[in-house]
Amino acid sequence: MDLTLFVWRQKGPKDPGKLQEYKAKNISPDMSFLEMLDEVNEELVMEGKETIVFDHDCREGICGTCSQVINGIPHGGQERTTVCQLHMRKFKDGDTIYIEPWRAKAFPIVKDLIVDRSALDRIIQAGGYMSNHTGGAADANAILIPKPAAEMAMDAAECIGCGACVAACPNGSAMLFTAAKVTQLAMLPQGRIEAAQRVCVMTDAMLKEGFGNCTNHYECQAVCPKGIKVSFIAKLNREFIKAQLPL
């Protein structure tokens, strides 16, 4: 396959950056999207030009590092798929592909397609944990957890923090990310103790980092590679309302 790429090139955080055209030639349909970029970079190396800088790590769809908006959709639009698991057979010979970084005030661009997502870490640091006393290991079944609660917590825990929800949200909001962690911990008895405080400090930390507010577009759910649902945001809203009520 031969493709025309328009890739966002930006030297550093202060550089204005621009879309640059590249030709990707003799691309195998069996390649992953990242392997296709590797091929383009090989060519650039041969030509003595600076390679396209992009984030990647596991290349098996579980780490959430590969942050690219492909033709206007974070991770390229294949359902529940990260960029590394997107294959070139999804494209046609002669296609034009636009590749941009996540765009949000809270995700400053480091270089080309790499953004700094540490704002998500700071939301977790604000309250995305549960406090435990250390000591002897507790008996495994000392605290019983109903199966549906455990399932829901596990579903929410699937979030890999890739930031696609932010990249897709028309408001640049990290509410789905925050809601996944709030739900995961609120469903478990150990996490309930700090649930009221957690939902407040995490949503406040989200705003402080410069993310927008959720206005229920549900665009986040549509692009999430791990299938995190907006019903978790409804759960976060319930937790927030509960936190306001006098006990």
Add this chain to the structure above:
Amino acid sequence: MQFLSSSVGRKIVMAITGLMLLAFLVIHLFGNSLIYVGWINAYGEKLHSLPPVVWAFRLVMLCVFAVHIYFGVTLALENNAARPAPYAVKKNLRATFSGRTMIWTGLLIVVFLIYHLLHFTMRMTNPDISNSLDELGRLDVFKMVVFSFKNFAIAGVYIAAMMAIALHLSHGVQSFVQTFGLNSDKTIPTVEKAGTGVAIVLFLGYVSIPLVIILGIMNYKG
């Protein structure tokens, strides 16, 4: 951080005030529909005979509107600032036109509301047809409405404004169910359809009056 500066807190304020405005639209449509049974002048007379009730109601509505607009505008500005550099190419898979244009339909509704109050409540835009009395000495609301909507420009503006309201509602109604945390995976598709349904029903209800007047089905025989 306090409730009114938090992200979810302000979302809840938008939902509560939005729900109150929706309740107003339902009550207002009920009042308007009295035109079909010939009670519109009596209804107007009754309201005008209860100034404390009417003014208390107006004051509450003004506060609700002010809060909804203030938070709506500030949230929209904040959300806009959260993505300073736009995408060269952006495709929405799920976000709707009505959802993405909330701030614009909202502002259009404010402009229309001011005109609507000048037109029907203060009766300043068309004084020639708006201040006559019926044979019982009551303000002739029926004549005012019929003569207004016989004017294509007035009817057109009204219908366009109702479209803006319908678009605003089709996102807003389903949105408050989510904001109050009443949604689950199973309810979301139904709630979205119901929101659009409520918007369509209210739209048809409001637009039916100028339509029957333009089509000559309802006329003034004075």
